[in-house]
Amino acid sequence: MAKYRLTIAAFAVIGALLGAALGYVLAPHPHRYQAAARVALLPAPDLTIGEASPFWEVLSRGQISRTAAVLYNDPRWLPSAANAAKVPQSELALTAAALPDTTIVTVTVDAGSAKAAEAALNDVLTKATPEVTQLSAPYAVKVLWPQEGSAVPVPVPGATQVAAAGALGGLLIGGGAGWLVLRARRQRRDSAPVSRVRSLNDDTRPIDEEVLPRL
Template sequence: MTKGLLSRTWFVVSVLALTGLMAGVVAANVLVGRQGERYTASTTLAMLPGPQIPADQVAAFWEVLGRGQATRSAAIVLGDGRWLEGAAAAAEVPKGELALTSGAVVDTTLIDVTMTANTPGGAEAALQSVITEGAALAESVSGPYRLEPISSPAGSAQAMGPALVQVRGACAIAGLLIGAGAGFLLSRFARRAPSRAGEPHGARLPLAGTDPVDGSDVQNTHRRRAEVRIR
């Protein structure tokens, strides 16, 4: 009997665990499908003294550049939203799909610029448009300096957030554990239900230390008392 109960328990647990596993995978697909994947392309620009600076003054301009004001000014210009209109046209995507960021790297003369879109190609094309259109203005507001690309936006796009495989794995494991737990609790409840149903309700049991009264003993007692009275 114990073997039968154990086999039924493991069967129920296995079935519900498998059901939870499949439900987790479906939930992961729905979750990722609703959110949609986003991709970020990036590029790094170096700010250098312009070619118009005399050779004997380059060191002084490097000293000024090291203070960071010129790179911060250029980063603000490159991160301005005015470039999104042309970037959206170049990438052939809606303007609202794009997100542009730009910032100077601390203690360097480097500037990091990123563009986020719904597709890798869209992010890279939009970022290239921003660099092409905004570099000249960024150089002009920074003084006698020029921007030199260190890395190209082409091929730089990467998916944001966890990959679909990771989301599926996490949801599948969660569904597996929830299903197995539910199966174990259901089997335990099912085993207890029949035993509770077999217990008599309202049955009167004799008190501890007492014996049930027999009707014949009562009659014999009355007869003895009657004989004593006659005598």
């Protein structure tokens, strides 16, 4: 039984090592970049504090910011953004969402390079903001323009994480493979032909009475 367990453990360890090595080699590397900006929806700047109070109350309900997010997220901005970034339109991914419990909308663009992501985002903000401002009136739309070089790599699983997952998978596969190998050997051993030798003492054929000497 001890040998049986050691064999399975050996297979499991080998599988874990192979899985970890494979996971480390095949771990994804950042190849997408994301540029993001925030757009604030505010009461008109010429209002007094007392006059702005009901406007803030309406903004706090979130409907205005959600409407603005829908407009910024419209795919019709992508052709112009792709032209500004000098990349195919299929390379860009545009998303916009209203931050809960705020009057802020986040606009993000993913692309194959940081430069392309930033150029595409700036074009989306430039083209979409006038329409957002018009439909959001009497509220003001203030774009917090991102700084140049602010695009960041899109997060991907690290090599260590992928290697750990590969090690776990290899451990299970290796242990299972070891169990199958030992089971197959046991089945072959149990099914091997067994030589059967018939003993002469087992011959119980009746003796013919005619061959016996007559008394």
